[in-house]
Amino acid sequence: MSASHDLKYPRTYHLPCSPGLQSDDKRLPSMAPFVGRRVIVTEKMDGEGTTLTPIKTYPRSPDGRSHSSRDWIKAYHARKAHDIPSGWRISGEYLYARHSLAYTQALGNALPSYFLGFGVWDPVNRLLGWDETLEMFDLLDIMPVPVLHDGPYEDGLIDRLAAAIDPQRQEGFVVRVADPIPYPEGPGNAGRFFTSVAKYVRRDHVATDSHWMEGPVVPNELKEGVSCVP
Template sequence: MRKYGRPYHLPTSPGVMSDDKILRDLSVLTAATEVVFTEKMDGENTTIYQGGCHARSPDSGYHASRDWMKAFAAVISPSLAENERIVGEYLFARHSVAYDNLNSYFLGFAWIVDGTVKTWDSTVERFNILGIQPVSVLHRGSFSDAAVNAVLADLDLSKQEGFVVRTTSEFSETNMGTCMAKYVRADHVQSETHWMNAEITRNGLKKA
């Protein structure tokens, strides 16, 4: 079991907290042949591996909202190799953003094999094989201020948390700090009570 890293914030991200890091050098993103912008979802970072699943920290304890995730992972994990991990956002319990039209309570965004974050296209292919829904793609192309502004223009930051941008090529987990970054809305956390200490409010799934 391994903890998934925390992407750095873009310099323009207004949602930087005291314990967050900012990506000051954007050269890897700007030099990339292609990047993909995906919607940053407001859930619980969760990893599925051969033996089950865990929240961001492998030693995370029990919470009633995680029962759905454990059942979902029990179906997926037998198909994973020992060196393979699937990482995504678990969205069963409402945090600061309410969702009522989700494709699934688990939306994948990374496929990691032997410490390598695989290409975006191979990641989506692997998700298709496993029956995992990916996070929504907002834009693909080169990285630039114009691309960032275009993505932001299409977001409703009263209802969406922000975006994550990464190179579409593969990279080592040790290079997450340069090959990907995030933009989070200002004042993202809008509740005085942490979601884990509040009554569970279930997000909504897309109607069939």
């Protein structure tokens, strides 16, 4: 296994009803992993999955190339790094650059921060339970992603959440069990959440022909009164 500070965030499968699959995406075959459990549903943000460690910050791939849009997160990490315990990783969505979905005050979805956390990994490479995750975010002064549901999984939950998504303002949502989740390993599971975490993504969520990094960087907007200083 790679050093704990160099691991990618595991690949997340789509929920059975997710309309936003691309050619290389996979779909969870059923909702069985969530039945009878407390689940946390958070908004899926249209940004860049990013990791913070005490040593460095990197996008989904630890060897991701440098890009001008990542200057903000580098400064943010420099301010947070000394407070992240040795061997721990923070996972979150980096939202400075506009991808396919715009976050603006006019649309009513302006951001509370350019980095929103959604996971914390401990030194034994376990994703903390949700309550412990929020405690760590509070200690580190990291804003979490918006929570859409916190409670038991029940029939109809995903359909209700999907119906409430505004595709002009929201990318989708992610469902996870509230319990701690080990980093997925072993034959057929390595590096991918086949149970415990899955996502719903809006239809046609990739709205451009070229990758966002190939054009000019267009910053998303922050909520009124929120400083853009990392």
